[in-house]
Ligand SMILES: CC(C)[C@H](C(=O)O)[C@@H](O)C(=O)O
């Protein structure tokens with residue numbers, strides 16, 4: 001019988017053929033810990049009187065509250081640096097960027113690897129068919145201490161994207177549509193295996209990251225994109241890392257990219273996805289372009305394209321936080337940054353920015369934010385009644401110019 005990608009990766013790592021439902025103990029290729037969880041992670045290791053078994057397989061990223069926003073955070077970050085120094089663990093410090101973007105740029109997620117992260121969006125590594133998964137501080141600490149972890153081999157949902165995206169429609173819209181169809185708990189503890197067919201293979205690495213990133217919003221344990229296109233060109237993909245035609249799936253879902261329109265996820269649930277036209281005209285106070293979902297150079301360029309020669313509407317704050325220092329450098333080099341600044345954007349330190357409501361753009365009661373991130377839960381960015389609408393960088397940029405939720409295409413019509 002055939003195997004899914006998740007079954008194949010876990011079989012390789014377990015050294016025996018395994019199937020969905022079985023328990024396995026596997027070697028972990030990379031353990032990723034973020035600043036907010038690092039304190040608990042260190043405490044667990046201290047409690048066990050343990051240190052990382054393979055320090056070179058551990059990365060700590062200071063990204064969620066970076067630079068430190070207050071004394072407590074500053075002390076916690078100091079402890080991280082000191083502990084990492086003692087144990088020979090690498091730290092990506094303030095300004096390097098969002099954990100998932102940084103690990104990908106650093107080549108610390110490779111096809112067929114298992115990456116255990118202290119962060120739920122560790123599914124992002126599935127863009128290169130790495131089994132990336134988020135776990136709590138205790139499990140992550142045990143993975144660091146032993147170099148291994150245990151997993152129940154997940155069932156798999158197959159999601160097939162066919163065709164090419166129409167002009168003005170993005171991978172974010174496709175990802176939101178996937179979450180809508182799956183539902184917020186539609187893939188709980190399952191692997192989402194993404195097949196790109198009939199033109200969809202053209203999706204870039206960044207676009208694949210956006211898709212894999214959002215799979216966790218349907219509850220996925222991992223989101224694995226079948227390697228093709230740019231991934232085959234840029235990575236070494238082992239020959240076994242392709243799904244078998246007879247693999248068994250819990251369910252299959254098909255999405256026709258060529259028929260897609262711009263989407264928005266309406267508060268307070270990520271799967272509450274509608275066409276932008278359904279909520280068009282919603283007043284906006286803040287627009288946030290960034291995060292592990294959509295803070296890459298292509299996202300900043302897409303926003304700049306909409307903003308070129310235009311100004312952010314009076315009273316609207318446009319925050320742009322590049323996902324990494326590399327993205328920021330690239331944006332500085334190619335002029336994207338200047339276009340954003342001329343339009344009235346505020347640029348923040350690469351990292352998570354206000355995504356989690358900890359700093360750099362917290363929302364006041366009653367405020368409305370259009371964000372390119374992945375979560376719009378109640379209170380996520382500040383006040384419990386503040387509203388977050390999740391959309392693509394294009395829609396976010398157009399909304400910043402209009403002062404209300406809209407698409408670039410509708411902006412054109414208004415101005416014509
Ligand atoms: C802080 C971290 C644990 C958290 C996560 O797990 O995802 C954050 O990144 C988020 O997006 O909510």
Ligand code: SF4
Pocket residue numbers: 064098099119121291292293351352355356373374
């Ligand atoms: S950018 Fe947002 S979603 Fe991504 S890791 Fe940071 S807080 Fe989590």
